[in-house]
């Protein structure tokens with residue numbers, strides 16, 4: 267391998283496929299941000315693009331692009347690590363490539379339909395061909411079926427590769443998790459005209475993805491990433507992984523109840539949801555401790571500074587966005603006032619960015635290092651690595667800024683609309699006109715531009731880092747010796 271030169275021969279078959287997934291992920295990330303900015307603008311100027319691209323459309327594209335780019339990123343990450351982890355070649359590379367193209371074409375068609383057809387009559391044909399009206403997972407039924415088939419191919423490829431090669435603690439957890447993750451998607455396809463029942467199943471996907479199966483998945487990626495960037499001890503990270511998974515599933519599964527407070531489900535969910543979801547931050551604390559421990563105390567050499575920085579951003583982002591911001595409104599006594607306000611949006615932004623955007627970006631950097639010939643990416647990059655550092659700072663400042671702005675608006679809603687106004691229609695509008703609310707919306711937009719600037723810089727860095735660098739990567743080492 268020649269350091270500093272990007273060659274596809276540096277990559278294995280699975281890794282080449284991973285890079286394709288990453289490329290689509292970045293394109294959709296850009297779409298997410300553009301449509302986020304458009305959605306935000308509509309709060310400030312409601313007639314902006316009125317009847318051309320309405321708020322419901324821009325918002326739908328914003329959050330669906332997010333889910334899909336993150337899924338593409340995760341699939342890429344798993345294709346990236348599967349061969350090294352199993353110590354054998356990927357089974358079914360051709361099939362994997364075919365599934366990639368099918369999935370990418372399906373996503374393209376679906377997005378074009380969202381943008382140009384937008385809505386349909388209240389009939390089953392709309393569910394089949396336009397969208398299902400289910401927040402975050404709007405894909406029409408035909409695409410759902412395609413997605414399930416592509417996921418099955420993906421799962422087969424991964425499980426069969428581990429079966430052919432060797433299993434590890436990480437891969438065992440990973441494959442079981444993929445089965446659960448794909449199985450849950452099917453719950454989101456259940457259709458019933460009873461809105462309570464419909465929402466009941468829809469939350470199985472949304473909540474049990476982000477607070478259970480995605481968390482386990484990123485736990486696996488994190489464990490692998492720490493071994494790769496720091497040479498962290500496999501026994502230690504695998505033990506952490508088991509503890510985190512047990513805690514995560516223990517609290518996260520019944521924590522689902524925090525979405526059942528007000529949708530017409532039986533009252534016992536108030537107690538169950540309140541109690542178990544309040545425990546959900548515990549594994550997130552374990553994860554931060556684990557990451558800080560591994561990156562700090564061992565005196566290890568770090569082979570990839572940007573990747574490790576983003577892994578640490580992930581550990582903190584997951585803890586604050588999910589754990590702290592989630593905990594704030596998870597007890598029914600509080601959620602009664604905050605439910606569905608900008609408070610929720612504040613949490614949604616910090617959690618999705620903090621937990622899932624960050625770790626995907628870390629994996630992009632790990633991939634680029636190899637693709638560019640195991641190039642040097644430690645301290646003392648040209649220009650002191652200003653591009654990746656500024657990209658990281660701008661993206662984090664942007665999202666944290668938006669989170670705070672939204673929290674101010676949400677607080678005002680909870681107070682004026684709910685606590686003082688008693689949740690009447692008139693109180694709703696009074697809250698929307700309040701100074702604190704309106705200013706929060708302005709600040710969200712300003713920090714949105716900061717986020718967008720960070721993304722531009724990130725892409726520039728991803729396209730250039732390590733090119734023309736002659737030094738080879740530092741081999742990560744860990745000085746801890748574990749006996750047992």
Ligand code: HEM
Pocket residue numbers: 401476477524525543544546547584587588589591592593594595596597601604605606607610613614615617618621
């Ligand atoms: C990284 C993990 C997490 C992500 C990505 C995430 C994301 C989200 C999103 C996007 C929503 C809004 C859903 C909607 O459209 O209605 C939401 C709602 C909620 N989340 Fe999380 N969340 C995470 C973890 C947590 C945790 C650990 C807790 C509790 C400790 C929590 C508590 C809640 C609650 C109570 C709601 C409902 C808010 C309402 O009533 O409007 N979340 N979450």
Ligand code: HEM
Pocket residue numbers: 298299300302303304305306307325328329332610611612614615618619623665710711713714715717718
């Ligand atoms: C350019 C920056 C961004 C802007 C201006 C923006 C703006 C918006 C707007 C206006 C909404 C609709 C909120 C509502 O219904 O009231 C929204 C929803 C959402 N955005 Fe963003 N966004 C941006 C970046 C991001 C990023 C980086 C993420 C995560 C990676 C994200 C995740 C979400 C989520 C999960 C929701 C749904 C939240 C909920 O229903 O409460 N956004 N965003």
Ligand SMILES: [Fe+2]
Pocket residue numbers: 473477521522524525
């Ligand atoms: Fe939840």
